[in-house]
Amino acid sequence: MAQFAPLLRKDHQPVRYLVVDDSVFARKNLMKMIEMFGGEIAGEAGDGLTAIAEFNRTKPDVVLMDITMPQMEGIEAVERIVRQHPHARIVMVSSVGYQENILAALQKGAKHFVQKPVKPEVLYEILRYVLSDDPSAAGAPVGVPVALAGEPRS
Amino acid sequence: MRMELIQPFIDAADAVLSDSLQSPVRIADLAMEEDTYRRKGVAALIAIKGDIEGRIILDLSPEVAVRIATQLSGMEVQATEQVVRETACELANMVIGNSVTLLNDQGFRFKVFPPEIHTSEEGLASSVDTEALVLRLETPCGEVYLNIAMHYLRRRARERDTAPVVS
Numbered sequence: 267m268a269q270f271a272p273l274l275r276k277d278h279q280p281v282r283y284l285v286v287d288d289s290v291f292a293r294k295n296l297m298k299m300i301e302m303f304g305g306e307i308a309g310e311a312g313d314g315l316t317a318i319a320e321f322n323r324t325k326p327d328v329v330l331m332d333i334t335m336p337q338m339e340g341i342e343a344v345e346r347i348v349r350q351h352p353h354a355r356i357v358m359v360s361s362v363g364y365q366e367n368i369l370a371a372l373q374k375g376a377k378h379f380v381q382k383p384v385k386p387e388v389l390y391e392i393l394r395y396v397l398s399d400d401p402s403a404a405g406a407p408v409g410v411p412v413a414l415a416g417e418p419r420s
Numbered sequence: 421m422r423m424e425l426i427q428p429f430i431d432a433a434d435a436v437l438s439d440s441l442q443s444p445v446r447i448a449d450l451a452m453e454e455d456t457y458r459r460k461g462v463a464a465l466i467a468i469k470g471d472i473e474g475r476i477i478l479d480l481s482p483e484v485a486v487r488i489a490t491q492l493s494g495m496e497v498q499a500t501e502q503v504v505r506e507t508a509c510e511l512a513n514m515v516i517g518n519s520v521t522l523l524n525d526q527g528f529r530f531k532v533f534p535p536e537i538h539t540s541e542e543g544l545a546s547s548v549d550t551e552a553l554v555l556r557l558e559t560p561c562g563e564v565y566l567n568i569a570m571h572y573l574r575r576r577a578r579e580r581d582t583a584p585v586v587s
Contacts, residue, residue: 288534289513291506295493334513336534361436361517362532364524381521382514383440 270390272304273397275327281397282308284326286317286343287359288335292382296330296359299386303393314338314346321347321354328393331376333360333367341371348375355396359384422572425472426553428522429515429568436514437559441491448563449556457552457567461485462504463538464512468520470530474570476519477538478512484562491561509535515566528572 273281283300285307287293293310300307308324311317315338321329329347333340340358347354358371363381371379377396380389430447437445461481468474480488485507486499492510497503512535520532552569 289506289510290502291489291492291510292513298493334517334532334534361514361521363517363521366524382517383436 268302268386270303270386273390273393274304280304280306281327281393282306282324284309284311284317284320284324284329286311286314286320286329286335286340287332288312289332292332292359296384296389299384299389302386303390312336314340314343317343318346321351327355328396329354329356330359331356333358333362333371341367341374341376344371344376345374357389357392357396359389424526425523425528425570425572426568428519428526429476429553429566430555432518432522433515433555433557433564433566436511436518437557437564440511440514441488441559441561443560446558447555448558449554451554453552453554453567457569459538460565462508463567464505464508464535465538466512466516466535467533468516468530468570469533470573471528472523472530472570472572474568476512476516476570477565477567478508478515479565479567480508480511481562484559484564487561488559488564505537509537511564 275281283305285293285296285300287296297307297310308326309320311320313335317329317331331340331344340360344356344358347356354375356376358368358376358379359382360367360379361382363379368379378392380392430450434445434447457477459477460479462485463477463479465475465477468476482499482504485504486497488511489497489503489507492507516532520530552567555566555568557564557566
């Protein structure tokens with residue numbers, strides 16, 4: 267299994283993630299990747315409404331958000347979260363990756379998009395970018411995943 | 421059924437399953453189904469509405485679902501009903517999500533709904549308006565079926581294209 271240099275906040279604490287997907291299976295897969303990246307699970311949600319409540323409760327560093335969900339879809343949840351928390355860092359994770367969806371999510375305030383099935387090395391690079399993009403949060407993660415660098419890590 | 425509607429499902433099923441299972445997948449059979457649909461194992465149904473309307477069912481046996489879940493999660497998983505249902509839904513979500521992305525790139529516009537487990541023995545029958553295509557895929561974990569029944573709404577696409585733009 268590929269190993270990754272930990273993605274840390276500026277205070278050297280683990281990055282805290284909120285994972286939102288109506289599929290328990292998909293959430294578990296994402297949480298496993300977060301663990302590989304040295305992150306911490308702040309919370310999880312199976313629909314947009316719960317995601318908003320969980321965001322307010324846990325104040326995560328990053329949200330991984332599905333799009334097609336019951337009750338409230340991911341794009342609407344992004345809009346509501348960003349309205350209240352303009353610096354929220356939300357990455358859309360969906361199998362439906364057509365341009366209108368991506369544009370709508372970005373216009374509502376999402377920072378990035380990754381299409382399922384998610385490859386750990388792709389998600390890692392996106393998180394690295396999203397975390398280093400905002401100087402108010404930490405991130406500034408260093409190093410590249412071994413999978414990309416091709417060098418074994420101990 | 422129009423070939424340009426079918427090909428994205430074949431391409432997406434092949435790509436998603438090969439990628440997820442990290443092994444080649446073979447399209448073993450492709451046939452039009454005229455009879456009423458009968459599920460073979462656990463079936464996840466996804467509805468689509470818009471220029472194209474209908475439903476797609478991903479169907480697999482519980483044993484195959486558990487083998488796929490083990491492969492996807494990288495660890496042994498317990499053969500519970502929840503694991504089986506979750507695996508069917510997530511596979512359907514990924515295959516169909518990638519298919520509709522390809523269809524959208526061709527200019528078809530529609531909305532996809534979250535997957536639901538289809539529990540009745542029978543499903544939608546084929547008809548003049550809604551043809552069903554069955555795709556049988558051989559994966560290293562066993563057989564996976566896609567049953568695609570949908571029709572193209574030319575009128576709706578025309579209405580959308582001729583609607584006045586309101587700024």
